[in-house]
Amino acid sequence: MSKIDFDKPIDRSGTYSLKYDARQRLFGRDDAIPLWVADMDFAAPEAVTKALTARAQHPLYGYSEYPEALYQSTQEWFLRRHQWHIEAEHILICPGVVPSLHATIMALTEKHDQVIAQPPVYFPFFSAVTETQRELVLNPLQLVDDYYQINFAELAEQAAAGAKMLLLCSPHNPGGRVWSESELQQLLDIARQYQLIIVSDEIHADLVLSGQKHIPLATLADDVPMVTAVSASKTFNIAGLGMSMLIVPDNQHKKAIESVFNSWHVSAANPFSIEATVAAYRHGEQWLDELLLYLQQTYHWVQQFFAEQLPKIRILDLQSTYLLWLDCRELMLNDKQLRTFFVQQAGVAMNPGVMFGDAGSGFMRMNIAAPRAMIEQACQQIVSAWENMQ
Ligand SMILES: Cc1ncc(COP(=O)(O)O)c(C=O)c1O
Known part of the structure; x- marks a missing residue:
């Protein structure tokens, strides 16, 4: 009940x-x-509100360090809900998914490189490309009956023509698609063939309706360069607190993205986002x-x-x-x-x-x-x- x-x-x-x-x-x-x-x-x-209230009652709100509990609760959540074993060293804590997209594009591509987005799609995908002076390449989804589908043939052509990165929205906003394993495998095949880096925005991973199963892209391949963005923000309605994570298996890539964030002097290490994320993943x-x-x-x-x-x-x-x-x-x-x-x-x-x-x-x-x-x-x-x- x-x-x-x-x-x-x-x-x-x-x-x-x-x-x-x-x-x-x-x-x-x-x-x-x-x-x-x-x-x-x-x-x-309620566990989130309790954790925030308890933290607010301590009257010191200075700079914070990311605790072990943040990494652990994130790892445990993704293992339990998505059968995804994330290595702690692959986790980069970030102040939001949109800034992470910008940082990743800046770190892993060069100015004027081509970056692909699949409209209709969450509109900051476009600005993340154009505002970083990369070239936006569109691979529109195709509406077949009530479902959006990926135009793989066009995507392969774009990758063959030199596009460096694909911004994947998985699950997809808007359109509500949960990409199937075979669709994700086709993407991976293209990425493998043309050294296309996939940035998989999985912020909606937990919000999957009955009968569907979200498959984290990273669980399907470890030989394709990829970065995955996740967050407790949409899942537990704590987006205003500003915290997300990038999962970056390639250590060089991780360092490069981290140094972009460092150059901006921004951090998600505020005492409230930490408490809320840990409480949500542990008790939500x-x-x-x-x-x-x-x-x-x-x-x-x-x-x-x-x-x-x-x-x-x-x-x-x-x-x-x-x-x-x-x-x-x-x-x-x-x-x-x-x-x-x-x-x-x-x-x-x-x-x-x-x-x-x-x-x-x-x-x-x-x-x-x-x-x-x-x-x-x-x-x-x-x-x-x-x-x-x-
Ligand atoms: C696909 C997608 N990515 C990112 C975001 C926003 O993420 P953040 O608030 O962490 O920047 C949203 C918000 O609606 C979204 O739908």
């Missing part, structure tokens, strides 16, 4: 929540139901299992609701993440009109699909990690707004 009440609304006012407080600035209205940025409206596991498992069930039910509810009430909005199959990908192309609105419709007419703030590249045109991303009543309300507002427009 469920012990955690994910239905309970929690007032986030006064917490400087980006999701809530930036609505006026970004969407032009502060009353739109916020289903955009990827954090959850659920309380983190039951909370996560209950969360996944709740998300699964919400996803099915939304899918059925639109199938019955507004089938012109098609919900793509969600294998992972809490970010639904809504195919709105049958509404026959352009991207500007889509955004206006959802924010102004429906009063729902979501990420427009085009943010994730041209391949996202006609789509919207809906964050369903909120109490079900709020999601139901948002969906009802969308349907009513559409009916009013007809």
Whole structure:
């Protein structure tokens, strides 16, 4: 039986929540139901709050050192949940996945090198390449029925033509794909053949819905240069604390990435991110299992609701993440009109699909990690707004 009440609304006012407080600035209205940025409206596991409270009660908040417990709890988590044995020496603690992408690109490629991304994809993948003065090469995913698939033939051509690195999003945001073993093996074959470095962003690894299994890329090969980004941040709703890890088996690569971070003088060693990550990995498992069930039910509810009430909005199959990908192309609105419709007419703030590249045109991303009543309300507002427009 469920012990955690994910239905309970929690007032986030006064917490400087980006999701809530930036609505006026970004969407032009502060009353739109916020289903955009990827954090959850659920309380983190109680063990996390307890650990943070206990630490806050000690009144010294100076510089911190990464404790053994941080490495151990991370290793134990990935072994237990993903059957991935991570060597402690391969772990590089970082202040977030996006800065890690930048640091990795800077460390392992040269200016003007080609780096591949697979849109529609989490948009900082693009800026991580362009802001580091590398050349962005696009290998768009192909939508076949309700599934995104990788265009391996094009990827192989791009690697053969000299691309140095692939930024893989695994599981994929948006689009919710959990890549299968055979798909990952095909990627590895290409990487092996053309010395393509794979940077696998696995921040959503734990948020896998029933029937699916995330396979860490690193468990499939040790002869392909790769870097994996992981974090407890999405899994346990502690992204604001700013901590992630890179798993870098090649020691030279690890040193190179570390020296980029050192040159920036940034660190994730704040007393709160350490406590929260250790507590989450040690005591958050039951909370996560209950969360996944709740998300699964919400996803099915939304899918059925639109199938019955507004089938012109098609919900793509969600294998992972809490970010639904809504195919709105049958509404026959352009991207500007889509955004206006959802924010102004429906009063729902979501990420427009085009943010994730041209391949996202006609789509919207809906964050369903909120109490079900709020999601139901948002969906009802969308349907009513559409009916009013007809
Ligand atoms: C695929 C992916 N990578 C990275 C991030 C952000 O990571 P961080 O906050 O650690 O920079 C997100 C957040 O939504 C994400 O979806």
